[in-house]
Amino acid sequence: MxxxxxxxxxxxxxxxxxxxxxxxxxxxxxxxxxxxxxxxxxxxxxxxxxxxxYAARALKHGSFRNIGVVLFNMTTFGNSRILNGILNAAIADNYSITVQLIPTSGERTLSAAVDRMKQQPVDGVIVLLEQRIAGFAGYQPPKDLPVVLVTEGAADHCPTVDADQYGCSTAIVDYLMSKGHRTVYHIAGPASSRAAESRARGWREALEQLGAPVPDMYIGNWDADSGYQAGMALAHNPDCTAIYAANDQMAYGAIQGLKAAGKRVPEDVSVVGVDDSLVNVVPRLDLTTMRMKFNEIGTTAFSMIRRQCEGEKVPVGTKTVIPAEFVERGSVRDLNE
Missing domain, CATH: 1.10.260.40 (lambda repressor-like DNA-binding domains)
Incomplete structure (x- = not known):
């Protein structure tokens, strides 16, 4: 009820x-x-x-029919697509959405983020936790306000949903190694990102599992320029025949950096990205990638919070995983041939 x-x-x-x-x-x-x-x-x-x-609405519906969405920013590709999925699902179910950004200063804890949204007329809150935030471990939502977390890893007291950040990395490493590469170099996302951390861990542990050398990791910031700088540097490393970048913007930047330094892709260096964010942005896109289903993550998060608001119990302590989809294009060379 x-x-x-x-x-x-x-x-x-x-x-x-x-x-x-x-x-x-x-x-x-x-x-x-x-x-x-x-x-x-x-x-x-x-x-x-x-x-x-907001008495009139509450009296009419028995609830606000409004869901709060809290996130760090709306500019990243993943966040914008997840938010789009939430909005579309809300419209279909005759719900409204209230969006708040986690402030860049002041108290930046999970409790504070939810408490700020609690002051609004919302029935439940979805929090997009793509960055680390204090108070995650052991967090318990208010008794009168359901909370769903979109984040890597399960939470003890809240339902969570996300892509398989770790698994997408192990799949990419396995794929590149099956093509005859001795190892895979990694351009990681920023240290503040939970997804980047999981993708880097998946890359490292996949190489270790295969008994392959684990090279030094390059740290980017999700944008193409950071990938370009890493590509330029890796072009001068004769051992680098395969690069896995933690998102497609950095992967595309790395390709441009490699080419600027005289390397060919994929003849000299193979490159794989994650997210498939450059479709309909880059003409004749030839980048092999792992497509993240961000819209589906958003619709699933909305379904989970709506069901709680309407009295259903949604399992906690476990993460609902939305599988990624491998998209093979032309940026990888098979060294076995």
Missing amino acids: PRSIQVSMQDVAKEAGVSPQTVSRVANGSDAVRPDTRQRVEAAMERLGYRPN
Whole structure:
């Protein structure tokens, strides 16, 4: 059953010793409240767990029919496609979406991110955790607010969903090694990224499992320029015949860097990326990649939160994995031939 709304403006007014109209002004961000009164009202709201009830909508539907989405940024390819999947699923089920960014300063914990969204009229929250954030281990969502995490790895008290970041790396390494390469060089994403960390770990452990040398790793920042610099550097390494870049932008940059340094792709160096983000962006795209199904991750996350909001239990302590899809194009040479 949908949650009922327990705390009213009258309750807050009584707690703070003010009128309900003053509580309404504070809740709506009006400037017509003295700072000390505002502080007293906000403290009462916090103590009582008050949330603006948007009564008309709640009375009509028995819930807000609104899902909060919290994320670090909306500019990365993966986040934008996941958000698109959430929005499309919400529209189909007659839900609305409220989006908030995790601030770049102040308290950056998982609890703080969810608590900020809790002040909005939402029935549940989806958090896109592509970066590390404090308070993840052992995090427990509020009892009156379901939370779904889009992140690498399971959480003890929340349902989680994501692509198989680790598995996509092991598949790419196995593929390149099967083509006769002695080892695979890696251009990783930034150290702050949970996905980049898992992809790098998958690359390293796949090489170790095969008994292959593990070369030094290059750290990029997801953009093509960082891949270009790595490609330029690797072009001067005679042992480098295969590169796995942690996303397609860096892979494409690496190809351009290799070519600028006089190397041919794939004749001299094979290159594989991840995400398939350059389709319809780069003409005559010839990059072999592992396609991430970001839209499906978004629709799955929405389904998980909606089901919780409507009273279903969704398993916690386990991650729902959306498999990636290998897309073979022309950027890999088979050295066995």
